[in-house]
Amino acid sequence: xxxxxxxxxxxxxxxxxxxxxxxxxxxxxxxxxxxxxxxxxxxxxxxxxxxxxxxxxxxxxxxxxxxxxxxxxxxxxxxxxxxxxxxxxxxxxxxxxxxxxxxxxxxxxxxxxxxxxxxxxxxxxxxxxxxxxxxxxxxxxxxxxxxxxxxxxxxxxxxxxxxxxxxxxxxxxxxxxxxxxxxxxxxxxxxxxxxxxxxxxxxxxxxxxxxx
Amino acid sequence: xxxxxxxxxxxxxxxxxxxxxxxxxxxxxxxxxxxxxxxxxxxxxxxxxxxxxxxxxxxxxxxxxxxxxxxxxxxxxxxxxxxxxxxxxxxxxxxxxxxxxxxxxxxxxxxxxxxxxxxxxxxxxxxxxxxxxxxxxxxxxxxxxxxxxxxxxxxxxxxxxxxxxxxxxxxxxxxxxxxxxxxxxxxxxxxxxxxxxxxxxxxxxxxxxxxx
DNA sequence: TGTATTCGATACACCGATGTATCGAAAGGG
DNA sequence: CCCTTTCGATACATCGGTGTATCGAATACA
Numbered sequence: 001x002x003x004x005x006x007x008x009x010x011x012x013x014x015x016x017x018x019x020x021x022x023x024x025x026x027x028x029x030x031x032x033x034x035x036x037x038x039x040x041x042x043x044x045x046x047x048x049x050x051x052x053x054x055x056x057x058x059x060x061x062x063x064x065x066x067x068x069x070x071x072x073x074x075x076x077x078x079x080x081x082x083x084x085x086x087x088x089x090x091x092x093x094x095x096x097x098x099x100x101x102x103x104x105x106x107x108x109x110x111x112x113x114x115x116x117x118x119x120x121x122x123x124x125x126x127x128x129x130x131x132x133x134x135x136x137x138x139x140x141x142x143x144x145x146x147x148x149x150x151x152x153x154x155x156x157x158x159x160x161x162x163x164x165x166x167x168x169x170x171x172x173x174x175x176x177x178x179x180x181x182x183x184x185x186x187x188x189x190x191x192x193x194x195x196x197x198x199x200x201x202x203x204x205x206x207x208x209x210x211x212x
Numbered sequence: 213x214x215x216x217x218x219x220x221x222x223x224x225x226x227x228x229x230x231x232x233x234x235x236x237x238x239x240x241x242x243x244x245x246x247x248x249x250x251x252x253x254x255x256x257x258x259x260x261x262x263x264x265x266x267x268x269x270x271x272x273x274x275x276x277x278x279x280x281x282x283x284x285x286x287x288x289x290x291x292x293x294x295x296x297x298x299x300x301x302x303x304x305x306x307x308x309x310x311x312x313x314x315x316x317x318x319x320x321x322x323x324x325x326x327x328x329x330x331x332x333x334x335x336x337x338x339x340x341x342x343x344x345x346x347x348x349x350x351x352x353x354x355x356x357x358x359x360x361x362x363x364x365x366x367x368x369x370x371x372x373x374x375x376x377x378x379x380x381x382x383x384x385x386x387x388x389x390x391x392x393x394x395x396x397x398x399x400x401x402x403x404x405x406x407x408x409x410x411x412x413x414x415x416x417x418x419x420x421x422x423x424x
Numbered sequence: 425t426g427t428a429t430t431c432g433a434t435a436c437a438c439c440g441a442t443g444t445a446t447c448g449a450a451a452g453g454g
Numbered sequence: 455c456c457c458t459t460t461c462g463a464t465a466c467a468t469c470g471g472t473g474t475a476t477c478g479a480a481t482a483c484a
Contacts, residue, residue, distance in 0.1 A: 013459060015451060021462080037338055039251020042441060055462040058443070115337055122334050125327055125396040126249055135397050162414050171411060174390030181389040184337040185347050199383060202374050202415065227430060227481060254471060267432040270473070431480070442469080450461070 022060050024050045026071050034112035038068060038119040065123075069130065072120045075113060076137040082106045083141055087148040093155040099148070100200045104193050107176055111189060114180050138173060145169040149204075158204065168204065175199045234272050236262045238283050246324035250280060250331040277335075281342065284332045287325060288349040294318045295353055299360040305367040311360070312412045316405050319388055323401060326392050350385055357381040361416075370416065380416065387411045 028050035032041050043064055047054050061067045086102040108114075124130040146169035149158070153165065162168045175196060183192035240262035244253050255276055259266050273279040298314040320326075336342040358381035361370070365377065374380045387408060395404035 013452065015460060017451070017461065035338075037251070037334060039249070039334075044441070053463050054442085055464075057462095059460090059462060115334075118330075118334055118337065121393060121396060122249060122251075122327075122330055125330065126247075131397045138394075138397075159414065162410075167410070170407070171414070174387060174394065174407075174411060176390070177393040178386030178388070178390035181333060182350075182386065184333060185343045185350075195382070195386075198374075198379070199386060202371065202383070225429060225482060229431065229481070233432080256471070265433050266472085267434075269432095271430090271432060426484090427482100428484100429480105429482080431478105433478085434476085436473105436475085438472080438474105440469105440471090443467095445466085446464085448461105448463085450459105452457105452459080454456090454458100 018060070021050075021052060021056050025052065025057065025060060025067070026074060029067055029071055030075070030112070030116060033068070033071070033119060034115045037115075038064075038123065068120065068123065069133065072116070073133065075116070076133075079106070079113070080137065080140045080144070084144045087144055093152065096156060096204050097197075097201065100197050100204070103145075104196050104200070108179070108183065108189060108193050108196060111183065111187065114184060118180070118184060142166075142169045142173050145172050162203065171203050172200060175203060230272070233262075233264060233268050237264065237269065237272060237279070238286060241279055241283055242287070242324070242328060245280070245283075245331060246327045250276075250328075250335065280332065280335065281345065284328070284349075285345065287328070288345075291318070291325070292349065292352045292356070296356045299356055305364065308368060308416050309409075309413065312409050312416070315357075316408050316412070320391070320395065320401060320405050320408060323395065323399065326396060330392070330396060353388075354378075354381045354385050357384050374415065383415050384412060387415060 025046065029041075029046045032046050032049050036045075041064075043057055044054055046067075047057050050056075057067075061070070083103060083106055086106050087099060089102065090098065120130075120134060124134045146165050149165045149168055158165070158168055162171055179192050179196040179199065182195070183189065237258065241253075241258045244258050244261050248257075253276070255269055256266055258279075259269050262268075269279075273282070295315060295318055298318050299311060301314065302310065332342075332346060336346045358377050361377045361380055370377070370380055374383055391404050391408040391411065394407070395401065
């Protein structure tokens with residue numbers, strides 16, 4: 001059978017070279033997507049940036065969409081792990097300001113990631129399958145936050161307006177998204193961090209407490 | 213001089229026909245952008261949807277980007293006016309739940325608009341000039357909210373954590389953006405409205421007050 | 425109504441990007 | 455070390471979209 005690109009079924013031998021090129025293609029894609037936006041990038045640009053020809057691309061992916069999806073999955077996993085780690089620290093009593101600080105550092109670390117993630121959002125908004133992947137990622141983040149808040153119940157009080165721990169976690173993610181939008185426009189990372197800290201503090205601590 | 217498309221200088225006569233075609237092109241563009249995303253739309257698709265040929269397009273715009281920009285400006289003005297109107301109602305004493313209800317209805321009315329607006333965000337994130345336009349729109353919304361809160365000072369208390377009226381307005385916009393993101397993924401308008409109301413209430417009323 | 429001007433349809437030339445087929449080179453198994 | 459399998463570079467055919475030039479039709483103004 002002279003089919004030259006058997007992508008449908010897994011090849012029997014899995015080469016070391018293959019995983020390396022795949023990784024380099026994904027890295028290059030991340031850079032190029034961040035710089036120009038998914039909608040304005042050609043397959044060839046990514047291959048050039050990675051130091052390959054288009055043959056390498058078609059040997060590893062069927063379409064640009066497929067590469068984009070794989071790229072998002074990889075990076076989202078890393079972020080989720082980082083957030084979980086940032087929340088795992090200190091004991092059962094939740095030190096809200098400290099935890100907020102750590103999470104904020106992780107979430108607003110890399111503007112390029114926010115750019116790519118927003119491209120992916122736009123993409124997902126028109127494709128239910130892709131949307132599912134993004135919703136999964138958000139759910140993972142939310143659960144990490146909710147778990148942490150749940151462990152802290154009894155030690156630290158939440159404002160009553162938010163209701164349960166789950167709503168509070170939802171609110172944290174929403175605040176993150178809101179600050180992200182502003183950051184993408186003014187590119188002021190430090191301002192965004194300060195602002196996200198303030199927002200999260202306002203959401204997670206009782207309003208009757210005085211700030212600062 | 214046989215230049216056939218004098219777009220640089222304003223034509224001496226301004227035809228009625230021209231404004232009609234321009235409007236129809238913008239309307240069609242809105243529909244097509246919402247359905248497929250800015251990055252996946254060709255000039256020809258828009259002309260087809262509007263019932264024109266590409267000649268009409270090039271007679272009115274120089275590039276797709278230019279049309280997109282004009283489209284955003286038009287619609288953003290409408291939204292800003294609607295929000296201002298929703299906030300203008302009832303007297304100096306601010307009825308937070310009622311105002312929140314009205315604003316929420318306006319802001320989360322049209323999912324297509326949210327889709328296009330997010331496309332525009334992604335676009336603006338890579339072009340400072342475009343970003344300025346979007347920041348202007350956001351500033352207009354913020355000011356409308358801040359004005360309203362300012363008029364209500366003394367009558368209604370804000371939670372201390374948010375600080376001044378301006379921070380509170382900032383928080384309102386951030387909450388809007390956050391809820392928008394979720395809505396684009398799950399397409400559940402009613403859930404988004406309920407959730408935005410809850411978030412805004414949590415942000416704008418003192419946490420010591422009990423809800424509902 | 426006549427006429428100068430503007431508007432938009434059509435046709436054409438032109439990339440740029442895509443996907444496939446082919447083949448030499450690299451890599452792993454024996 | 456040989457030989458089989460896989461990987462990725464190159465070449466090719468093709469297609470869709472772009473931008474411009476041209477020209478008839480529509481429109482405003484006198």
